[in-house]
Amino acid sequence: MTFFAFLKIINQNKVKIIAIAMIVGILSVLITKFLPAKYDASVALNVIRVNREETGDYQYDGFYAIQASNLFAETIVSWLETPAVVKEIYEQSGRKDAVLSLSDFAGAFKAKKLSSQNITVKFSSKTEEEAKTIASSLVSVVEKKSQASLETSEKEAVFEIKSADPVIIKRNYDAGITFFAGLITGLALGILWAAGRNYFYENRN
Template sequence: MTLRTAESVRWIVGLALMGTLLGVGMTWVMPQVYDASVSFDVQRINKQSTQEYQFDGYYEIQASDLFSQTVISWFLTPSVLSEMYDRAGIDPQIQNISEYARRFSAKKYSPQNIVVTFQEKTESRAQKLAGAVVEVVEGRSQELNKTQDNRALFLIQGATPVIAEHEYPISLYGSIGAVAGALLGLAVFSYRRGME
């Protein structure tokens, strides 16, 4: 091994180790947050009885799908999200209106299953907000989906919220730091070699 090769290996390994330490260190200084998940079940109720062929419930599923899409749109609407924070009795701590929609992720896994996820700084904030999310979604859905004779067509039920401490993947951050450090070491060595 030549002197130049040994020096390049030292640079690459040294900066890779520094990158690994920085990556792992970042996981220790990152703020603690809590992940929350609330699932909603959309059920079709008060069906009209008919002797006609029902196409194996195809149109019921289509109607549930459209109603679920409406519920998902509420998580992109600042006024609805503000109502959720107000109901929870907590300050949303936002700088501008567009931050509301980025706080929540709502996905429709099937026409009858919606899952909403979000993060909060403390477990108690997450609990309060999750409860408010269930209350607002159930309340709004009752107001929205009524027939002429004031009967609901859909029933939305929120499941018990799941809240867990967010775990940062130390090995991932360490690996990213190691690769970045090794690439930086290679770049430094190449630059120094080019300067000679």
């Protein structure tokens, strides 16, 4: 099929193609209206070094503290990508059924180190209350693991995790963008339908 023949097919079926595009666009908007509510949450974690071993390197102690906090922040980020930790957070929040397979663990929490001491953790939930519960469990689990992983000779935790109240926002779908995306998808489907229909009629004999 030549390019001009392809354009001819589109022109002959343009009304139907546009109709398909409009239907898909409208359906896209309607579907998003009836989708279950989703809430996006963000939790800020601050890694603070509260205890340290006695050392003679007082001149560099501040530098070492920052370096240690930086490395420990990276450790926390890696924890939140570990299936065992994700499972523990959900179980503590009372959502044992939220994770049914290993694939559910991937991307459950999106943790990012913003600086040597600051981490932001993002996740989604079905309700605002559920998001608050998960955020509380997340902080609790991270605090517990932090205290257990690094201690001084006096059995004191080296780092303390401080967290602010989680930011929770209901996910909204922009109707205009949704309609436009559906329209483009509908145009593609309409063109494929027209080309397929033409091919079928040309080769049915």
